[in-house]
Amino acid sequence: MPDDRGKALLTDIGTEELGHIEMISTMIYQLTKDATIEELEAAGLGTNYAEHGNGLYPTDSNGVPFTISYFATTGDPLADLYENMAAEQKARAIYENLIDMTKDPDVIGPLLWLRQREIVHFNRFKELYEYYKTIL
Template sequence: MFHHSKELQYEVRVEEPDPEFAKMLQQAIGGVEGEMRVALQYMFQAFAVPKKKHQFRTMLMETAAEELGHIEMLATAVAKNLEGASEKDRDRAREDPIIATMMDSGQPRQALSAGLHAMPVDSNGVPFSGNYVVASGNMAADMYANVMAESTGRLLATRLWEMTDDPGMKDMLSYLIARDTMHQNQWRVVLEECFEEPMPIPGSFPQEEENQKYNYAFMSTFCGESEDPEQPWTQGESPDGKGEFSFLSEQPGGGKPDLEKVIEEMYNEVN
């Protein structure tokens, strides 16, 4: 169950409306690094948490709901940048020929389809895809995915922070960057404190069933023999503490990829 408040999670101020920056902000809404991704990612991960692990479900759902609030903030920022921009502001942005091209061909749908408001798309106008969402059902795997999602999200927010001189936009982005810092640490705590052996994933697979010659070997794909570069990933103990890294100078090889037959029903004739 969700409850909605009329108040934004954090104040959104735009002192100098900028239609170009509104387009950039769309990446933080519907892009692969955006808030729609993490909101749905944490929500669907929570749906898969069993009853006995209810504390993780609660944490995931709390964070998912927080990310929904971030979408609302960013959508408000997009609208304020678009609706508040004067004709003079829009003409000034067009003085740069590259920006003018972007404005002319980048997202006319912000006006035509959304009436100068935000849309569930990225900065190129590509619709948000559910394929961005990682919810594997394996909590350890999902936590690694969450750290990555928050890392790229924080990277995007810092880049946006550098792209604007508007004090209100910098203030909003400073808040979002801070929350990304918290969430990165939050997911790392789950990994480090709640899983005795988080690697390799899944931990329930019997590791003795792996090919023991290759499970901790860095494999060179150069043609011919090559020397061990003597790097941390080619020698020494592996991070999971279950093996020793080694170096293989060549791939094992396994015959030619010749197909025995063509499936007739697929009409895959090779003429």
């Protein structure tokens, strides 16, 4: 980002996103740590168990591992902020889909909190986008 305001925002949100990964990883661990192999297979996690046992391995819902290719950077602050805003909206939508898929209040609560944080991130990126539009 072109100035300290942008750097501070990216540092704040980036740090928080790492915390979100920790929250989701903990939730998945808590939900699967006592599951039997049969229960994992019934939940569609048989191949994950075969590859990773009970260890956490970051993939999307199709089993595609996390890669750096998920990051889209052009070097243009306005384009990159718009990309970030879109990513926050996609994260919000995914959290809403996940909420729709469970009735477990111990899962819904954290997902609602994470969903709300994505909305906050979207708004903070949007504020920075509007500011940069005036100075770039």
